[in-house]
Amino acid sequence: MDIGTRRLRLRPVAPHDAPLLHGLDADPVVMEFVTGGEATAPAMITDWVIPRSQAQFRECGTGLWVAFDRRTRLFTGWVWLRAPRHSAVPELELSYRLRRESWHRGLATEAASALISVAFTETGTERIFASTHPDNMRSQRVMQKLGMRLAAEHLRREQFDDGFTGHDVEYEICRADWLRTRRPAAVAPSGPRHRARGPGTVEMTA
Numbered sequence: 001m002d003i004g005t006r007r008l009r010l011r012p013v014a015p016h017d018a019p020l021l022h023g024l025d026a027d028p029v030v031m032e033f034v035t036g037g038e039a040t041a042p043a044m045i046t047d048w049v050i051p052r053s054q055a056q057f058r059e060c061g062t063g064l065w066v067a068f069d070r071r072t073r074l075f076t077g078w079v080w081l082r083a084p085r086h087s088a089v090p091e092l093e094l095s096y097r098l099r100r101e102s103w104h105r106g107l108a109t110e111a112a113s114a115l116i117s118v119a120f121t122e123t124g125t126e127r128i129f130a131s132t133h134p135d136n137m138r139s140q141r142v143m144q145k146l147g148m149r150l151a152a153e154h155l156r157r158e159q160f161d162d163g164f165t166g167h168d169v170e171y172e173i174c175r176a177d178w179l180r181t182r183r184p185a186a187v188a189p190s191g192p193r194h195r196a197r198g199p200g201t202v203e204m205t206a
């Protein structure tokens with residue numbers, strides 16, 4: 001299934017996307033709050049990230065969605081919406097990472113908003129949450145624009161050599177809150193092909 005937003009096309013990641021993901025993670029500014037600036041090893045992408053996402057799509061219908069500019073067809077980045085491995089409740093975890101050239105245009109919010117809309121209308125998900133480093137204000141601003149609220153602050157013991165800590169803040173949005181702040185028209189009929197009209201049009205193509 002593909003998902004279209006006003007400016008982006010999202011599709012499940014495939015093995016041939018590995019060089020795009022690797023290029024994205026090779027930018028130390030992009031990785032500042034993810035790893036402290038370290039690039040991801042290519043083997044991690046080919047042997048773990050992509051197969052894991054493919055398994056998530058098979059099991060839950062969602063995983064790592066790669067995003068392309070609808071006009072230029074260039075790779076923009078990705079949004080990952082996945083079922084956490086050890087969760088006993090119907091919830092999904094959200095994360096996102098865009099090429100630096102694509103920042104500050106509202107694209108992360110646009111892509112994540114479309115996936116949240118599909119998750120709440122097409123699946124039984126009750127809660128979507130996202131975590132980031134407490135200093136990652138860009139990411140937290142995206143969460144706030146998505147209607148998420150601060151739910152928890154996790155303090156971790158890890159302290160990396162460069163001073164980067166494993167602390168993070170967790171934001172969440174629950175189905176009831178999402179429905180309350182969306183017009184009823186945003187709830188799309190289920191089916192392989194439909195267009196949901198509401199805040200941010202979402203197209204789905206089987």
Ligand SMILES: CC(C)(COP(=O)(O)OP(=O)(O)OC[C@H]1O[C@@H](n2cnc3c(N)ncnc32)[C@H](O)[C@@H]1OP(=O)(O)O)[C@@H](O)C(=O)NCCC(=O)NCCS
Binds near residue numbers: 034106141
């Ligand atoms: C986080 C990220 C996805 C945001 O992408 P984006 O497309 O630029 O996000 P948007 O344009 O939708 O929104 C960004 C918001 O942050 C705001 N912002 C940007 N820099 C900021 C800063 N230093 N402090 C506070 N807010 C900031 C922008 O003004 C915008 O809010 P606004 O629309 O109210 O003005 C992108 O910066 C990225 O890929 N970062 C690297 C990876 C990462 O950190 N991922 C998150 C980890 S979960």
